Amino acid sequence: MKFFQSIRWRLQLWYGVLLVALLGGFGFTAYRLENSRQIRRIDEELQQRLPILVDSQRPVEEDPELREFELPPNDAPLFDREGDGAFYYVVWLRHGVPPVTRSASAPPGVPQPEAGDPPNRSRGDLRETFLFPGPGDCILVGRPITSDLAGLRQFAWWLTGVGGTVLVVGLAGGGWLVTRALRPVQAISSAAEKIATGDLSERISTGDAGSELGQLAAVLNATFARLEAAFTRQARFTADAAHELRTPLAVMLTHTQNGLASDGLTDEHREAFEASQRAVQRMRRLTESLLTLARLDSEEIAPIRSTCDLARLAQEGADLLRPLAQQQQITLATDLSPTRCPGDAEQLAQVITNLVSNAIFYNRPGGNVRIAVHTEADNAVLTVSDTGQGIRQNDLPHIFERFYRADKSRAAATGRTGLGLAITRVIVNRHGGTIIVETEPGKGSTFTVGLPAAPGKSRSQIPVDSRENP
Secondary structure, eight states: OHHHHOHHHHHHHHHHHHHHHHHHHHHHHHHHHHHHHHHHHHHHHHHHHHHHHHHTEEEOSSOTTSEEEOOOTTTTHHHHOOSTTOOEEEEESSTTSOOSEEOTTSOSOOOOOOTTSOSEEEETTEEEEEEOOSTTOEEEEEEEOHHHHHHHHHHHHHHHHHHHHHHHHHHHHHHHHHHHHHHHHHHHHHHHHHHHTTOTTOOOOOSOTTSHHHHHHHHHHHHHHHHHHHHHHHHHHHHHHHHHHHHHHHHHHHHHHHHHHSSSOOHHHHHHHHHHHHHHHHHHHHHHHHHHHHHHHHSOOOOOOOEEEHHHHHHHHHHHHHHHHHHTTOEEEEEEOOOEEESOHHHHHHHHHHHHHHHHHTSOTTOEEEEEEEEETTEEEEEEEEOSOOOOTTTGGGTTSTTOOSSHHHHHHHTOOSOHHHHHHHHHHHTTOEEEEEEETTTEEEEEEEEESSTTOOGGGOOSOSOOOO
16 A cells, blocks of 8 residues: 555654554553542541540440441431532441441442451442451441542543544654655655656755755765766767768768669669668668657756647547558558547657558568547546557566667568657657557557646546556
8 A cells, every 4th residue: 555655654653653653551550540649548537537436436335246337427427418528438247248327328228248358349439448357347438439430530521632633643743744854855755757758957955964864965966966967968979970971871871862763774784773772761760769859868858838639640640650560461540530639740750650650560470450540537648559469478567768670680671770669759748648569479469658637737646557667
């Protein structure tokens, strides 16, 4: 799940668990301490009344071994009150015999303590303490603690409310701190994503250069600068080399054409001139492709302001390549729905031409090529399918690399340069789109191009299959 893969949410979850554990431990400890304090206070109040009851025992005149109980009138008010705080007493003067006397406020059915029982006990909402002043004698005093238990429950709710408030404030503060701490990471990720799409001038803005992430951002900025300089030098070299090659290639092509137009050529000479012409034409196509790539690499990515009909461009591309398909005995079919999208019509037409020509060249005799254009979730989608030989799995990750050719022998025979798909991917990326390929060896391939149908949509907003090949 993405939730557990996010560093931010994992830190927030750990912080929340730790905060809940601390607040829970503090609340439990505070409640136990308050409960112990309340019980200790009640027990002290009960203990203070036990001596009064002990002194109220006197020997019976007829039999000094027996004792009688008589509470002095001055002490009677201590046990005559009613309500939650009313104290009561029960006196047993001989073990096993029903109590001799009890206060009016004493609840019925008070069990007689046994020797060895703890001196304090709780029975529901009653708290009692007792002692054995003599053999067979037992004096018990107690009182209801309903109001005290209600106070403890109120205290528990108060602790819960305070703990919940602290938890919410702590999580909000922790979330703010985590977000602030990870903001440089998001800036690094955003800059890296823009650089990956071709904007090599992007840099990471660092607010705190002295922090660890600030130092990392500085190192990455220096790396990006060197990377941009290297790509600039590569693009300049490619453009210069291709430009310098155009003139000698044009001269060579002119001479070979003049040679072929000469009279009195032998078959051997004509074959040599034709081979030279094919080689020069192949070099010219390669030079033009290199110039196209150099131009695309060196141009800054500007906002696309014009729109075009992708279906119309696909139809024009199909009409242009239909003679080539007929020559290769390939059936070319179209399924086009009017679909407008922002983009450079010339560049998108080149994408269509590259994909369809590849589908024709790498197809089998009598095969089919299908071009489809439609709208999917407010996005323009172009698919080019063929029934050719397909692409091997070990070649699939490399097909968009420059000069890579999966079938090298066939590509050389047909004059393919290995730059068509590289140019296609660069153009698609510059339009904020995606290009993917689904293939099955022996059954054919399907290339899918997804383009945002409205200006300003990023690549992440295009709901096309995410299995994009590097």
